[in-house]
Amino acid sequence: MRTASKRPGAGFASVLPSLPRDVILKGDCIPMMEKLPAKSVDLIFADPPYNLQLQGDLHRPDQSRVDAVDDAWDQFSDFAAYDAFTRAWLLSARRVLKPDGGLWVIGSYHNIFRLGTILQDLGFWILNDIVWRKTNPMPNFRGRRFANAHETLIWAAPSPKAKRYTFNYDALKAFNDDLQMRSDWTLPICTGEERLKDDTGRKVHPTQKPESLLYRVLLSTTKPGETVLDPFFGTGTTGAVAKKLGRHFIGIEREQSYIDAAEARIEAVRPADAPALSVVQGKRAQPRIPFGTLLEAGLVKPGERLYDPKGRLSALVRADASLIYEKDGRRHEGSIHRVGAAVQGLEACNGWVFWHMRTKEGLKPIDCLRDTVRGALAA
Amino acid sequence: MRTASKRPGAGFASVLPSLPRDVILKGDCIPMMEKLPAKSVDLIFADPPYNLQLQGDLHRPDQSRVDAVDDAWDQFSDFAAYDAFTRAWLLSARRVLKPDGGLWVIGSYHNIFRLGTILQDLGFWILNDIVWRKTNPMPNFRGRRFANAHETLIWAAPSPKAKRYTFNYDALKAFNDDLQMRSDWTLPICTGEERLKDDTGRKVHPTQKPESLLYRVLLSTTKPGETVLDPFFGTGTTGAVAKKLGRHFIGIEREQSYIDAAEARIEAVRPADAPALSVVQGKRAQPRIPFGTLLEAGLVKPGERLYDPKGRLSALVRADASLIYEKDGRRHEGSIHRVGAAVQGLEACNGWVFWHMRTKEGLKPIDCLRDTVRGALAA
DNA sequence: GGCGCTTCTGAATCAGAGG
């Protein structure tokens, strides 16, 4: 891992010719992202500052808390600065993001509504909001509110027309004991061994995110070998999990102390082996086998009959892999899907699971034959 | 209960001298709220249109069509129109609200970020965002996103200096088995007997909220005898729960069919019959521990092997918590349960007790690790 | 009545390749 330091007069001259990978770039995220080639990153995970009062960039001119806090204009001026910052880094981020990439942001009620609104205003397309339920949140000590036991993430595509974003649906379903993954994730906060401490035992970063959270983010919305950018890298949770999962990372961070901690931490990570990184693939990922292939392979012969699941209706297979169904003067012909839909009076039908062959063991869906063909292709 | 109808030229002449209570006002919420005296209401609960932007029809895998929320009242031309509407009704609402009153809004990711941003811009002070985790949400039928399993509520005071808002901390804590009430509430959606149906058996309102949700809202942030205003009354869940809990209500609603249903419903409420309301309590809602959680927690690592009870067969653990088994040309992949079933030639298998890890003390079922995680979660 | 099986439904921004 390398660290590219941006010193005065010593930064990148202009946009880099190619994407650096597995590096931490030192500096503010907006100028740094401007150095990266456009449409080059597969995923962005951002954990931006929550409290604008503590950020140098966002400091109000007079540093003071407004006396008349019910003054709407003053309220707005604070939020306006945060909004301007948010808009700026999100625009930079989208330039770097591939058109079919994904973007995650995390926040609390202090900033997440502004993040979400600006995402929508900029034309990002929200795919889900995700709730991180903390199993061990900080209690509310004064007893004046509900215990703040969650944070919110937003997962978005860069535009509404981006339909080919990565979502490892089947992997997540396997991960979750064969139930599809929900929008609420129950995970502990970062404590114990995982929490980075300095020599004096104090935590290195005030809001270090748990690796489990990033694990789920990267597992669900990236593929092995892809690159994830984290513009607010902190102590490098994103980088550590990316390395562990065989993904590449680019971190951007201003504070040298965080960079030092992140480098040591990521250095110590041992990535999993390639076989362990492959995930369950659904049917969509498998090579398409048209019905005609079964005829070419001799697994189905022209003139055979296919049956509905109960064996009552049947249709004739023709040489061109179309079916013909005739009964009581009704007549349908076409693909296995069209005829399947027609005989059921439905709009659509998956002919692969509707139509069955008669075998010694009874009726078997023709979908089984596809597996046979796929096996033959693989061998 | 009375219904005040606003007919052309027959509405209230101007602002009412006193607050009507336990009534449903027919009409648009903004002009209706303008008739109410300023600073007169203790709490506002608002379930505004969500501004869903649905494309075509959605079908379940069994081809049945999902009954979408395509009502006219949820149609807005763009975000600007929705924002203007939101700003307007929130301003009207704040005028009516007592300075130490509270305001709740509920929404999904389609609108909640805009609601939150506008609340902040208008100078409301957010006290909590609350997540309603649905025990029985609609699944994601196309497998392209996480199942949308929650909605978000925002609880806010009308200004940052309002410190004397009502919060029944101790009541909530008792309600929650002496644990502080958290910001995530696990409750089922409104179904069964509670869901209002018309003569033909169709739901009266597309988005009726469960009484359990309002029960928790009113119990936590109002006192008996206080008045709660609901500007988007619908079929009157707020009114029904208010009556049940000895609070007064004012509902505002445009649709006569909803008003009729609400009146009959509220009429039938007996205030005495206290909480027969089944709510899923925090402590009893033991989190399910999917196998993936063990990987996130680092208790199992991608690339490790799991063994059958006799240690003869073994399978590789992958990053998505799926297993892969390969022997003599046979190959199975999927969840611990699927692969466990496949290697035994069974229909089903409990992977938690079938698969074992090698430890110094010999083979141990992975189920033991679940206890470890549960312990960590409880701590 | 009881049990088991089937059917139905819920605030949803829900496909992708090929021609």
Added chain:
DNA sequence: CCCTCTGATTCAGAAGCGC
């Protein structure tokens, strides 16, 4: 870009039905 066609995709709970 538009149109056509293939064929992938669901969980919890209530209600209804049949034995």
